[in-house]
Amino acid sequence: MRRKQKPTEKKKKKIPFRRRVVNNLFALRCIWEAAPLHLIIYVGSGVVYGILNFLSGSYLLRRIVDGVEAGEPISSILRYVCILGVVTLVIETALQWYWRVISPVLNCRILAYIEKKLFRQAARVELACYEDPEFYNRYVKAMDEAYNRIRKVMYTLDDLISGLVTLSANSLLLFLIDPWLMLFGLFPLVLGVFRRLENIAKHDMETEKKPVNRRKTYVRRTFYLGEYAKEMRIGGMYGRMLRDLRESFSDYRRIIKKYGLRQAVYGYLQKIGLEVVTILGATLYAVWSAMVVGSANGGMSVGDCLVVLSSISSISYELNRLVQYFAEFGEHALFLEDVRFFLDYIPAIQDGPETAPKEGGELELRNVTFRYHGSERDAIRNVSFTLHPGERVALVGSNGSGKSTLVKLLLRLYDPTEGEIRLRGTDIRAYTLDSYRGDFSTVFQDFKLFSMTVKENVLLRPTCEGDDELVAQALKESGAYERVSRMEHGMDSILTREFDDHGENLSVGEQQKMLLARVFAERRPFVLLDEPSSALDPIAEYRMFGNMMRATAGRSVIFISHRLSSAVLADRVLLMENGELAECGTHAELMAKNGKYATMFRRQAENYLGSEVSEDA
Numbered sequence: 160m161r162r163k164q165k166p167t168e169k170k171k172k173k174i175p176f177r178r179r180v181v182n183n184l185f186a187l188r189c190i191w192e193a194a195p196l197h198l199i200i201y202v203g204s205g206v207v208y209g210i211l212n213f214l215s216g217s218y219l220l221r222r223i224v225d226g227v228e229a230g231e232p233i234s235s236i237l238r239y240v241c242i243l244g245v246v247t248l249v250i251e252t253a254l255q256w257y258w259r260v261i262s263p264v265l266n267c268r269i270l271a272y273i274e275k276k277l278f279r280q281a282a283r284v285e286l287a288c289y290e291d292p293e294f295y296n297r298y299v300k301a302m303d304e305a306y307n308r309i310r311k312v313m314y315t316l317d318d319l320i321s322g323l324v325t326l327s328a329n330s331l332l333l334f335l336i337d338p339w340l341m342l343f344g345l346f347p348l349v350l351g352v353f354r355r356l357e358n359i360a361k362h363d364m365e366t367e368k369k370p371v372n373r374r375k376t377y378v379r380r381t382f383y384l385g386e387y388a389k390e391m392r393i394g395g396m397y398g399r400m401l402r403d404l405r406e407s408f409s410d411y412r413r414i415i416k417k418y419g420l421r422q423a424v425y426g427y428l429q430k431i432g433l434e435v436v437t438i439l440g441a442t443l444y445a446v447w448s449a450m451v452v453g454s455a456n457g458g459m460s461v462g463d464c465l466v467v468l469s470s471i472s473s474i475s476y477e478l479n480r481l482v483q484y485f486a487e488f489g490e491h492a493l494f495l496e497d498v499r500f501f502l503d504y505i506p507a508i509q510d511g512p513e514t515a516p517k518e519g520g521e522l523e524l525r526n527v528t529f530r531y532h533g534s535e536r537d538a539i540r541n542v543s544f545t546l547h548p549g550e551r552v553a554l555v556g557s558n559g560s561g562k563s564t565l566v567k568l569l570l571r572l573y574d575p576t577e578g579e580i581r582l583r584g585t586d587i588r589a590y591t592l593d594s595y596r597g598d599f600s601t602v603f604q605d606f607k608l609f610s611m612t613v614k615e616n617v618l619l620r621p622t623c624e625g626d627d628e629l630v631a632q633a634l635k636e637s638g639a640y641e642r643v644s645r646m647e648h649g650m651d652s653i654l655t656r657e658f659d660d661h662g663e664n665l666s667v668g669e670q671q672k673m674l675l676a677r678v679f680a681e682r683r684p685f686v687l688l689d690e691p692s693s694a695l696d697p698i699a700e701y702r703m704f705g706n707m708m709r710a711t712a713g714r715s716v717i718f719i720s721h722r723l724s725s726a727v728l729a730d731r732v733l734l735m736e737n738g739e740l741a742e743c744g745t746h747a748e749l750m751a752k753n754g755k756y757a758t759m760f761r762r763q764a765e766n767y768l769g770s771e772v773s774e775d776a
Contacts (some may be wrong), residue, residue, distance in 0.1 A: 168618060179492035185310040186312035193272035193618045194265040198313060203318040204254055209324025211247055217329050217470040219243070224465060266310070269499045280501060286572045287532055294504075300369060301501040304494045312491050319484040326477040331472045336463045337448065345558065350432045354486040357425035362493045364418035368411070375407040440469040478539055508574055511589040519598055519684025519715060520583035522546040522569070527578035529568055536578070540738045548684075551708060553726035555756070556735035562719045565735070566689050569717070570596055600678045604690040604719075608670055610657045613643055613650045617676045633680035636710045638702065639672035679710045685712050688718035704728050720753050723760045732756060 174182075190198045226236045261323070281298070288294045378400050391397055445467040472609060522545070529539040539561045546552060554562050567573050568580065571587055580587045587595055600707070614630045615623045630650055634640035646652040646663050656662040656675075665673065678686055688707075704725045707716075718725070726732045727746050734742040734749070734756045742756050744747055749756040 163184040165324050171600060173494055179489055182492040182495040183312050183488050186495060187272060189309050190269055192312055193269040197265040199311050201317045202320060205320030206324055207250055208322040214329035216473060217332055217466060220469050221466045222488045270306050271477050273309060277302060285506050296503050297497045300497045305498045308491055308494045315484050315487045321479045322480050329474045333470050350429045350482060353425040353428045354482050357422050358490040360418045360421045362490055366415055367414050371407050372412045378404045442468055442623045449665055479677060480743045510591045513589050513597055515590040515595040516583060523581045525579050527575045529576050538738055542740050546715050548715055549713050550555045552719055553729035553732045554719045555723060555726055560735040561738040562735050563689050566687050586646060598683055598684045599687055600681045600683045601687045606674050608654050610655045613652055616654055617680050629680055633676040636679040637672045637675035639676055684714055686714055686716040690719050721762050
């Protein structure tokens with residue numbers, strides 16, 4: 160049984176050989192599952208190119224030399240060259256057509272397959288993973304590297320196969336000429352140690368550059384995105400961001416100094432070993448054997464010497480490349496480790512075996528306690544209450560009292576550290592996530608609009624016939640209809656200008672009204688509203704809540720609001736304080752109790768209407 164990984168589990172820079180093999184096979188399996196023809200063509204082309212490289216290189220040279228020495232007719236040699244040329248032309252034409260016409264389509268299919276795997280996993284992992292810096296860093300690297308790195312494994316395999324075919328053919332030819340030449344050909348394998356060290360240094364450098372890249376990208380966004388424009392023009396943020404940019408480039412210089420010299424030394428040792436020891440050494444040996452020893456005394460002929468001079472360079476190059484290919488597989492495995500870590504991660508929040516009832520029911524919290532990972536105190540502590548069908552509950556309290564955390568627990572974005580939440584008497588962990596969360600209409604405090612049409616933003620799905628009336632009514636209930644009716648394309652207008660220069664930009668208050676329309680359009684049994692009206696003025700907020708109460712009749716509602724005037728409309732008020740349920744009752748009951756809620760309500764009333772309100776309340 161696969162163990163559950165913790166989000167903060169750190170990876171090792173050096174991974175075992177078996178894991179390196181498995182990671183590269185994972186990449187090839189992804190390509191095979193997405194586009195098997197692509198992998199077959201790449202592997203096949205490696206074999207074909209390897210054979211053609213040998214036939215048009217060392218073998219052609221020896222064919223010509225041997226033919227001249229044996230007095231073979233020139234027509235025979237020309238016939239071989241012509242046949243080789245025609246075969247090469249046909250194969251190259253077919254492959255180029257494939258690379259230009261078919262390959263881009265299959266690459267898109269591979270990209271879609273990989274991103275679908277990543278996005279599905281991203282939708283499964285629990286919210287805590289996004290709040291864990293180590294996990295999130297690896298998640299970002301997985302998203303950045305997955306597609307290109309998986310394709311690079313295929314490219315490296317193609318080069319490896321082509322190189323192995325060329326190497327094998329040339330090595331056999333050299334062995335037949337003089338077995339001692341193999342010593343020079345095998346020396347590049349020793350240089351593989353330096354290639355591996357160079358790749359490790361390269362990987363470490365890229366890893367250290369990732370957070371610097373993110374910081375630099377963030378600074379750039381603050382200068383060109385409109386949402387930062389006002390704040391960047393007041394105070395000292397302009398200078399602060401420029402300082403961060405300077406620090407980013409300083410970090411770049413530090414990282415390059417740390418790893419650049421190391422990579423240069425490893426590269427230099429490889430180059431010297433290849434060009435001096437292998438190529439120059441083999442060349443001197445071949446010349447000595449042909450010119451000093453002579454073919455009559457067991458040395459090489461002049462023709463064989465020419466073949467050696469041609470082949471040894473090819474063998475040395477291919478052997479050096481062979482070492483590089485294996486080093487590249489190691490490099491791919493290091494980067495793919497982040498992809499595998501993310502895809503293999505077992506989410507802490509799992510589906511249950513049952514389907515949640517679509518009609519909702521009684522929702523009960525029993526002694527619920529929750530603590531965020533890495534925190535030293537509980538965000539929610541021993542909270543118990545029951546939300547009855549059709550009941551409207553106002554959740555109030557100061558910032559940091561645990562209100563938003565409670566909403567996330569109800570949606571099962573987190574599971575309680577202790578206690579349980581029950582729907583119709585059944586622990587919500589027994590339900591599938593989709594069926595349970597599908598019972599809720601939710602508007603979060605840190606909401607987001609999508610760069611889609613108004614209708615799609617309200618429905619959160621592709622539109623179909625008959626949706627116009629539903630969306631229009633929802634917009635009227637939320638107070639957003641008047642603004643939408645002034646748009647050029649009405650409900651078909653695109654929101655934001657990220658992808659459409661004629662898109663509509665909304666104020667924060669208008670965005671909140673748009674989001675509230677989702678609640679009115681969806682007839683789900685539970686409604687959760689986390690500060691849905693923070694950008695509205697008090698009168699607009701009161702109207703909005705009045706509309707909401709009418710539109711959600713028969714549905715169970717929990718809404719968070721800092722303006723306690725809205726709590727008057729609720730059937731029950733829950734006051735949160737320091738993660739605990741401090742007071743519970745109707746507005747009238749809590750005012751009569753004259754506790755913390757009553758004090759907060761009177762204080763807000765004084766701010767709006769004057770101090771005489773506190774005397775009359």
